[in-house]
Structures are given as C-alpha cells and as structure tokens.
Amino acid sequence: MEEVERDFSKELDVAVRIVHLACALCQRVQRSLKPTNADQVKSKDDDSLVTVADYSVQAVVSWILSESFGSESVSIVAEEDAQMLAKSELLQPVVETVNASLLEAPRFGLKLLGIPLGLNQVIEAIGRCNSSGGPKGRHWVLDPVDGTLGFVRGNQYAVALALIDEGRVVLGVLGCPNYPVKKGLVNHHHQVTSENSSASPDMWEKGCVMYAMRGTGKAWMQPLVYGDLKVDSFKHARSIQVSTIEDPSLSTFCEPVEKANTSHSFTEGVAHTVGLRKKPLRVYSMVKYAAIARGDAEIYMRFARAGYKEKIWDHAAGVLIVQEAGGVVTDAGGRPLDFSRGIYLEGLDRGIIACSGAVLHEKIIGAVDVSWECSLL
Known part of the structure; x- marks a missing residue:
C-alpha cells in the first residue's frame, strides 16, 4: 500500500513567508554592495565568499523558525558558522541588517516577539543552525545565499529552504530575487541577468519564489512580494511545470x-x-x-x-x-x-x-x- 504523505501546509506557509522576507533582505544588501567593499564581503577559510546577507539571512530564518515552531524542537542544517562571525568585522553590520529585516516581518504575516536582537542573540541564532541532519526526525535545511559570487556580482543567486522528515525532503522553497518572472526572457538573454538586456524594463519584472510540497504533484511560483503578503496570497500563485521537449x-x-x-x-x-x-x-x-x-x-x-x-x-x-x-x-x-x-x-x-x-x-x-x-x- 502506498504511503500517505503527511500534511506540511503550516510549515510550507511559514517557509514561503520567511523566504520572501529573506529575499527582501538580500535585495537591500545587494543594492549597496560592491565586490571590493571590505565591510560587506569576506573570504572564508576555504576561500569562498561570505557576505552580510549570508549571515543575516541565516540569523533571521533561524530566529523565525524557532519562534514559529519552538526552539527546542527545531533542528536546522545550514552553511554559516557562528564562531567565524563572532570574530568578524561583519558582526555589527549583520546585527543591524537582521533587526531591520525582523522589523519588517509583520508585513509578511510573521508575528515576532523579543526584538530587536542583541549581538549575542544574533550569534546564538546563527549557532543554532548546527544540526547534521540524518535519517530520523525533522530537519530544516537552509542555504542563506546560494551562489554568493553571483550575489556579489549582481547576478543570479537564491535563498533555499527545505524540510527533511524521516530522511526525505518534504517541502522546498526557492527564492530567486534576480530571476525573471516571465518565461522566455531566460532565452532572450542567455546569462539570465537584466544587465545589457535588450528587453524593455517593463518586461523585465524580476524576482520570484518557487515552492512545492512532496506528493502533491504541483509546484508553484509567486512574484516577490513588495507590499503585504496577505493570508490568501497562495491563491494568487500560479502553478509551474517542466518543459515537454524530449528531443x-x-x-x-x-x-x-x-x-x-x-x-x-x-x-x-x-x-x-x-x-x-x-x-x-x-x-x-x-x-x-x-x-x-x-x-x-x-x-x-x-x-x-x-x-x-x-x-x-x-x-x-x-x-x-x-x-x-x-x-x-x-x-x-x-x-x-x-x-x-x-x-x-x-x-x-x-x-x-x-x-x-x-x-x-x-x-x-x-x-x-x-x-x-x-x-x-
């Protein structure tokens, strides 16, 4: 007998709202970012880049998931290291960015208490994302800024949040702040970026969140939210499907x-x-x-x-x-x-x-x- 999928609608609702909020945070940071700005970008031990946005998104997502589902029961697997941030010049800018974002949370339908956060609370929120996952229990999986080099260069990047339940991915949310909302513009400009595109500005509406829940046979897309994310926003999302090309x-x-x-x-x-x-x-x-x-x-x-x-x-x-x-x-x-x-x-x-x-x-x-x-x- 085929296993009946559990309903993760509440978790999906919260996750989609969080990713919209995180994308708004990233957009603000990216607008002020320069690749050579030492106050915004640092190198990690493996020579990969980390920015104010990477740490800030991880702190915001961690804090809201803990507020929504209880810090004792939330397990989060994520990329950034709290100890590295604690020793970094990025700490103060991260705290300021986190608090600015959390103050916007009610606009995305997320009710929070205990803000603004102090330095130690931000470090704690990032450090809480130290789970190693595994086959048992539920684990949130976060990449706060996937494609940091693309982010720094003003190109494509993503905010990715998933939930694993008993070893299986059961929901996924992908925020793509620079991805064109309309189909066809990807092929119109081969590198998928608005720079130097001959498409008119009004055509180039960019920024979307895609999401899915396991076993539904449906995936959905919403444009990024710039006003309030209303309770019925999911009703206005449109379904997306893969191409039918087989050749x-x-x-x-x-x-x-x-x-x-x-x-x-x-x-x-x-x-x-x-x-x-x-x-x-x-x-x-x-x-x-x-x-x-x-x-x-x-x-x-x-x-x-x-x-x-x-x-x-x-x-x-x-x-x-x-x-x-x-x-x-x-x-x-x-x-x-x-x-x-x-x-x-x-x-x-x-x-x-x-x-x-x-x-x-x-x-x-x-x-x-x-x-x-x-x-x-």
Missing part, C-alpha cells in the same frame, strides 16, 4: 558558471554524445533548478571534480521543486539522491542529472556512461 537537439541544458568544483569539459562531452546543439546556460546557484522546474531549460548536469562532496543545502529545495513540477532528478547512475545521511550527499554516483522528463533523463544517463569511459574525472 535533445531542441533542449537547453544548464551547468554551473564556475569551474572550481565542476567539469565543463565533461558536460560538453556528454552534450556532444547525446546531440545537444544549444550552448549551455551557465547560471549561478540553484536558479538552475528553477529554470528546469519552470520549463526555461530541460537539463541540468553537474559533475564535481574529484574530492568535492555535494552538500544537501545546495540541492534539497531545488530537487523537490523540479520533481513536483514533473521532472526527474537522480545521480548519474539513475539512483535517487539520498538526503538522509547528514550534511553531504553520500554515495553519489559521479554526478547529478536533473531533466524535464523521463525520456530525456534516460538519454542523458546513457550518454554519461558512454562519455565516462574516456574522461579523466
């Missing part, structure tokens, strides 16, 4: 922009083997999953270089949204991604393949097998 020669495929942790040469080989003709759509962050879910692209291929381990917060929300929109996501061996084994996607076979449908997915998996024999990955 590889007509398909658009996505891959990461950066070469540091992925192999463009291998995906190029797979593309040649399967007959993909279009140039790849190289996009920062989980916006690639958004492109698949909404039908702007058909294929996402990611093959990490040796030694790199995929983290669950980089995929959980996007994978579920693509699946509920009608797509297929597996590793390169055709197996479902396993989010139950901690902060990493352990046991991953070579890479990750997301497709708009089973026919394309089967063709890509076959092309990977052929290309793998002559690769150096």
Whole structure:
C-alpha cells in the first residue's frame, strides 16, 4: 500500500513567508554592495565568499523558525558558522541588517516577539543552525545565499529552504530575487541577468519564489512580494511545470558558471554524445533548478571534480521543486539522491542529472556512461 504523505501546509506557509522576507533582505544588501567593499564581503577559510546577507539571512530564518515552531524542537542544517562571525568585522553590520529585516516581518504575516536582537542573540541564532541532519526526525535545511559570487556580482543567486522528515525532503522553497518572472526572457538573454538586456524594463519584472510540497504533484511560483503578503496570497500563485521537449537537439541544458568544483569539459562531452546543439546556460546557484522546474531549460548536469562532496543545502529545495513540477532528478547512475545521511550527499554516483522528463533523463544517463569511459574525472 502506498504511503500517505503527511500534511506540511503550516510549515510550507511559514517557509514561503520567511523566504520572501529573506529575499527582501538580500535585495537591500545587494543594492549597496560592491565586490571590493571590505565591510560587506569576506573570504572564508576555504576561500569562498561570505557576505552580510549570508549571515543575516541565516540569523533571521533561524530566529523565525524557532519562534514559529519552538526552539527546542527545531533542528536546522545550514552553511554559516557562528564562531567565524563572532570574530568578524561583519558582526555589527549583520546585527543591524537582521533587526531591520525582523522589523519588517509583520508585513509578511510573521508575528515576532523579543526584538530587536542583541549581538549575542544574533550569534546564538546563527549557532543554532548546527544540526547534521540524518535519517530520523525533522530537519530544516537552509542555504542563506546560494551562489554568493553571483550575489556579489549582481547576478543570479537564491535563498533555499527545505524540510527533511524521516530522511526525505518534504517541502522546498526557492527564492530567486534576480530571476525573471516571465518565461522566455531566460532565452532572450542567455546569462539570465537584466544587465545589457535588450528587453524593455517593463518586461523585465524580476524576482520570484518557487515552492512545492512532496506528493502533491504541483509546484508553484509567486512574484516577490513588495507590499503585504496577505493570508490568501497562495491563491494568487500560479502553478509551474517542466518543459515537454524530449528531443535533445531542441533542449537547453544548464551547468554551473564556475569551474572550481565542476567539469565543463565533461558536460560538453556528454552534450556532444547525446546531440545537444544549444550552448549551455551557465547560471549561478540553484536558479538552475528553477529554470528546469519552470520549463526555461530541460537539463541540468553537474559533475564535481574529484574530492568535492555535494552538500544537501545546495540541492534539497531545488530537487523537490523540479520533481513536483514533473521532472526527474537522480545521480548519474539513475539512483535517487539520498538526503538522509547528514550534511553531504553520500554515495553519489559521479554526478547529478536533473531533466524535464523521463525520456530525456534516460538519454542523458546513457550518454554519461558512454562519455565516462574516456574522461579523466
């Protein structure tokens, strides 16, 4: 007998509101951001970037989830480290940004007590996101700013929040502040950014939140909220679906922009083997999953270089949204991604393949097998 899915409507409602609020926070920070501004951007030990927005979103999400569901029962898996922030010059700007955002929470239907927060409370909120997940219980999974380099450059980035219940992703919310609301503009401007686009400004309405709950067979999209997020806002969301294209020669495929942790040469080989003709759509962050879910692209291929381990917060929300929109996501061996084994996607076979449908997915998996024999990955 098929297992009956639990209802996570309350959790989804809160999560969507939180992501709208977090996107508003990110937009304010991004407008004032310069790549060379040492007061806003720092490097972490692994040379990746961290900004005021990364820490601020994590603190805001942590605080609101704890207020909404009880700090004792909320388990959060997230990227940023509280101890690093405590020693950083970013601490004071983060506290100011967090409090400015929390003061706006009622506009998004989120009622909060005990604000403004002090330095120690902000550090505590970030430090509360220290869960390692696992197969038992419920765990929120957060990437506060996925694609920080894209964020710093004024390009694509995402706020990603998911919920894992007993090892399965049961809801996913993906905020994409710079992603065009209207379909077609992604292909109109290949790099998916408003800069230098010949589209008229009124066409380029950007910023949306996509979300899905497991087992519903539906994924939804709302434009970013700039007024009040009313109780009935979900009624005005529109459903999104993957593309119906099955011919590889007509398909658009996505891959990461950066070469540091992925192999463009291998995906190029797979593309040649399967007959993909279009140039790849190289996009920062989980916006690639958004492109698949909404039908702007058909294929996402990611093959990490040796030694790199995929983290669950980089995929959980996007994978579920693509699946509920009608797509297929597996590793390169055709197996479902396993989010139950901690902060990493352990046991991953070579890479990750997301497709708009089973026919394309089967063709890509076959092309990977052929290309793998002559690769150096």
